Amino acid sequence: MKKVAMTGNVAVANAMRQINPDVCAAYPITPSTEIMQQFSTFVANGQVDTELVTVESEHSAMSACIGAAAAGGRVMNATSANGLALMWEMLYIAAGNRLPIVLSCVNRALSAPINIHCDHSDSMGARDSGWIQLYAENAQEAYDNTIQAVRIGEHPDLHLPVMSCMDGFIISHSIENLELLDDRQVGDFVGPYKGTAYPLLDLANPVTYGALHLQDYYIESRKQLHEAHKRAKNIVIEVGREYGKLSGRSYGLFETYKMDDAEIGIVALNSAAGTAKVVVDEFRAKGVKAGLLKPRLFRPFPYLEIADALKGLKALCVLDRADSFGAAGGPLFIEVRSALYDLPKRPVAINKIFGLGGRDLGLDDLRKVFEELVTLLDKGQAKSLYEYITVRE
Amino acid sequence: MSVLKLKELSKKPDLLTGGHRMCAGCGAPIVVRQVLAAIDEPVIIANATGCLEVATTIYPYSAWKLPWIHSAFENAAATISGVEAMYQSLKRQGKIPADTKIKFLAFGGDGGTYDIGLQALSGALERGHDFMYVCYDNGAYMNTGIQRSSATPFGADTTTSPAGKVLQGKTQKRKDLTKIALAHGAPYVAQASPHNWKDLMAKVQKAMSIEGPKFMNIIAPCNRGWRTQTNDAIALSRLGVNTCFWPLYEVADGVATVTYNPKKNRRPISEWLKPQGRFKHLFKPENDWMLKKFQDLVDENWRSVVGMHNASHPGEQIDPEEGKTW
Known part of the structure; x- marks a missing residue:
């Protein structure tokens, strides 16, 4: 174990070096470029096999990853925004073929207008593709999630691709202090590859990938994917616990911060959660029982556990760094609010869309959100269910 | 490399089995069988979406007796790139035996190759994977119901270039994909036809002896789209070659060779067009100019191919006008 200072991208590239995948595809797109760029130097220097x-494109990147994983080996890749959008078709095919590819998604806003900075429109748009999705608050978590993603996806009960997400620029390009495991520790943790159930390179047992499933079989195939997602939750917990023993940093389905007796709370993904913790502390200092829930596993969405963790709140705000235009809220809000439905006594839930295209989320923005939640304690009725903040009106 | 003797070849197991559900008289499975029969090593195939893919793998059945993957329409070249990369990686790491020898093939129709798959093909050729891409060119999107592609010949009536009152079929000429592949500097590029199985299979064998990216473009008549009979795929591919619509040639490490010169068998293009319902309207008196234009396009292409041959073979010059008796 060693303490280092590096950007989120370099941390992820180092996780990849330690994992030493058999095949990687590389295609540049800001802000994920640096991951594969850094990794290319590891290849050039013989530090990986x-x-x-x-x-020549992200579509071909994921296509090559699919071919490589089907052939029978460990495969990784990285992308952002429009790159992920170009992969779209292939994301579904990777999941449908049950290939445990690990993709580092450095979250960036989708065009138009074109923008290179952070929001979650890219990975949120891919949320129904059948991939497992992990989110990270900082470079340490991005590094840790990348390593765990390998074990989760390759688990014999899953065989699913995993998308490991972190915030573009805010995390990918900021230098942080973090701890890297030893190369050997990572090698032992991920172990030899066993993630492809039916490798193409097994010439003695020729297999057909990607057959046409018509009305008589398609739905059964999708049901199997559905069932695999149901099994994923416990495997994420199991792997997170084992990783905790190795690293001292345990991971579960989500992180709660000062939630035990909380009356008001915020639900936020990725780096925004770090900012929110500061404001939770401020409100706690003023005697307000404020808390935070930061989902880590977004697909499958652990709705029972999240509802249980939020059930003591009287009012909560879900922060979404992506919109689902025309829906009843941002993608995270839709999930959280739905999860609350079966509670006997539900908290008031509101939604703020924030930070699109890299707009900063400041402490003041969050103070206003908490102040609004405080007023909801008395009124119980929100003035607006779903609105934009950090925006010029 | 095995010698191409019909008796011996007939003893090889069919890796694309009978009952594959392609249409009666389709050229594509004939092409696939000839390609596979020419290769002695184990083969892994990536197949683009299209007739060949959809008909041969209707779950829970598969007509393929070898490892085979289909992932999408536009990416057979990228998919096989990944398979080949994994093979190279595992071999280098000693995770599979060092003496393992596998040939990697991609199959795509003209829609999946000339059009939507062109970028992936270009990328794979440029990166230099050790594989061969085989395009079976039937001149339209036949699987979706005969829509025009960039391989569709000038004047052809398709469902998206129908012969109507104002427009008379496809208004544009074909894209020359073989020369595009050649422009990548691939070490082996060829055109072949299933009627001349010996030529086709010799080309496959030559390609397999060369390391790096290879491309073969093979004419594959489609009686549904060409509006012809189910028993004339071979006759029409022969006529396609003898009219010089589909020149048989190869470019191996920069040396271009016409592998078959029709000479006295040369026929005017109208003889190839006439039996095909998709060109029926070209024979109306007012469309005579289209027949002339079609012949000009064929002649221009033949002269260009012959020109490449002549540049490579100073001692074996071909006269592009030879056999043109009309």
Whole structure:
């Protein structure tokens, strides 16, 4: 174990170096470029055994990853925003073929207008593709999640691709202090690859991938994917616990911060959760029982556990760094509010869309949100269910 | 490399089995069987979405007796790139035996190759994977119901370039994909036809002896789209070659060779067009100019291919006008 100072991208690239995948595809897109760029130097210097396929597009990146994973080996890749959008078709195919590819998604806003900075419209748009999705608050978590993603996806009960997300620029390009495991520890933790149930390279047992499933079989195939997602939750917990023993940093489905006796709370993904913790402390200092829940596993969405963790609140705000235009709220809000439905006594829940295209979320923005939640304690009725903040009106 | 003897070849197991559900008289499975029969090593295939893919793998059945993957329409070249990369990686790491020898093939129709798959093909050729891409060119999107592609010949009536009152079929000429593949500097590029199985299979064998990216473009008549009979795929591919619509040639490490010169068998293009319902309107008196234009396009292409041959073979010059008796 050693303490280092590095950006989120370099931390993820180092996790990849320690994992030493058999094949990686690389195609540049801001802000994820640096991951594969850094990894390319590991390849060039012989620090990894990886065959690097420098494809001509993200669509081909995921296509090559699918071919490589089906052939029978460990496969990783990284992208952002429009790159993920171009992969869209192939994300579904990776999941449908049950190939445990690990993709680092450095969250960036989708066009138009074109923008290079952080929001979650890219990975949120891919939330129904059948991939497992993990989110990270900081570089340490991004590093830790990348390593755990390998074990989760390759688990014999899952065989699912995993998207490991972190905030573009805010985390990917900021230098943080973090702890890296030893190379050997990571190698032992991920172990030899066993993630492809039916490898193409097994010539003695020729297999057909990607057959046409018509009305008589398609739905059964999708049901199997559905069932695999149901099994994922416990495996994420199991792997998180084992990783905790190794690193001293245990991971579960989500993190709660001062939630035990909380009356008002915020639910937020990724780096915004770090900012929210500061404001929770401020309100606690003023005697307000404020708390935070930061989901880590977004797909599958652990709705029972999240509802249980939020059931003591009287009012809560879900912060979404992506909109689902025309829906009853942002993607995270829709999930959280739905999870609350079966509670005998539900908290008032409001939604704020914030920070699109990298707009800063300041402490003042969050103070206002908490103040609004405080007023909801008395009124019980929100003036607006779903609105934008950090925006010029 | 095995010698191409019909008796021996007939003893090889079919890796694309009978009952594959392609249409009666389709050229594509004939092409696939000839390609596979020419290769002695184990083969892994990536197949683009299209007739060949959809008909041969209707779950829970598969007509393929070898490892086979289909992932999408536009990415057979990228998919096989990944398979080949994994093979190279595992072999280098000693995770599979060092003496393992596998040939990697991609199959795609003209829609999946000339059009939507062109970028992935270009990328894979440029990166230099050790694989061969085989395009079976039937000149339209036949699987979705005969829509025009960039491989569709000039004047052809398709469902998206129908012959109507104002427009007379496809207004544009074909894209020359073989030369595009060649422009990548791939070490082996060829055109072949299933009627000349010996030529086709010799080309496959030559390609397999060369390391790096290979491309073969093979004519594959489609009686549904061409509006012809189910028993004339071979006759029409022969006529396609003898009219010089589909020149048989190869470019191996920069040396271009016409592998078959029709000479006295050369026929005017109208003889290839006439039996095909998709060109029926070209024979109306007012469309005579289209027949002439089609012949000009064919002649221009043949001269260009012959020109490449002549540049490579100073001692074996071909006269592009030879056999043109009309």
